[in-house]
Amino acid sequence: MTNTGTSPTTKDPRQTRGGSILQRLSVVMAAAGLVLATIALGSMIVDDDPPAPKILSAKEAAAAGNPTIELGDMFIRGDLSVTAAENLAVINRGTVPHNLTLEGGPRTPDLNHDQAVELDLATVAPGTYTVFCAIEGHRAAGMEAQLIVGATD
């Protein structure tokens, strides 16, 4: 008389626990997948650097007639007052690789002896920048200078 057929409350607690573990596992795996996807997306965004400038010979860079900064073992010298309209030729006269890095701004790739690049200053806001060679130990050894980027007029 009181038989109501299949009762919704008759669950096997073991099955419930097993299902719960599987559910948790799938949630953990979904979360891990999300983390991996986020990392992949993040690295894609970080990799969105502008293309590396073309490497020139020292002779080619000098022939262009732009202001020039020379890197050496272990110094930075040359035209340290330029305007943002100009391209800056950066030439490595040293015997070991060097680069020119603007603090808070662009940097050249590492240049071998007698290699050069044109650094486009168009995206650099006027101001005084500390420039240095970012290769380990070079800045401390003397490869640091002040570069004044003047407003274009």
Ligand SMILES: [Cu+2]
């Ligand atoms: Cu250096």
